Amino acid sequence: MPSPVNLLxxxxxxxxxxxxxxxxxxxxxxxxxxxxxxxxxxxxxxEVSGEDLVRLxxxxxxxxxxxxxxxxxxxxxxxxLIGMLVPTTIVGHPFWKIDxxxxxxxxxxxxFNNAAIAGGLLLVLTRRKRR
Numbered sequence: 550m551p552s553p554v555n556l557l558x559x560x561x562x563x564x565x566x567x568x569x570x571x572x573x574x575x576x577x578x579x580x581x582x583x584x585x586x587x588x589x590x591x592x593x594x595x596e597v598s599g600e601d602l603v604r605l606x607x608x609x610x611x612x613x614x615x616x617x618x619x620x621x622x623x624x625x626x627x628x629x630l631i632g633m634l635v636p637t638t639i640v641g642h643p644f645w646k647i648d649x650x651x652x653x654x655x656x657x658x659x660x661f662n663n664a665a666i667a668g669g670l671l672l673v674l675t676r677r678k679r680r
Contacts (some may be wrong), residue, residue, distance in 0.1 A: 551620060559617055566614030566630055573607025581637050587640045609633050617673070627673040638663040
């Protein structure tokens, strides 16, 4: 049985993905232009619309976040969430492309927050079961 600290840690990590994933699914139409622009900029050849990619990413984050909270395959969920967090951060917080100092700082803060969350997920990913 997991320790109370472990349960709390997984729950705290999961909330970001559950809430964020739901927001992505609901707001896919608003986020799609950024994804479509990134597909073109980075020459990503996928035959899926930006809107559908946002919905898929949001659904994946919601499902993996929920499973992580419940302790269902936590290491697999952590790996999947890291995989979804990387492109989300690149598209959502491209501080290296922003000239306005205030907007760059905001984007940089978002990128560093996501990096910190990825660090927490790496701890889950590398945690071994106690016997």
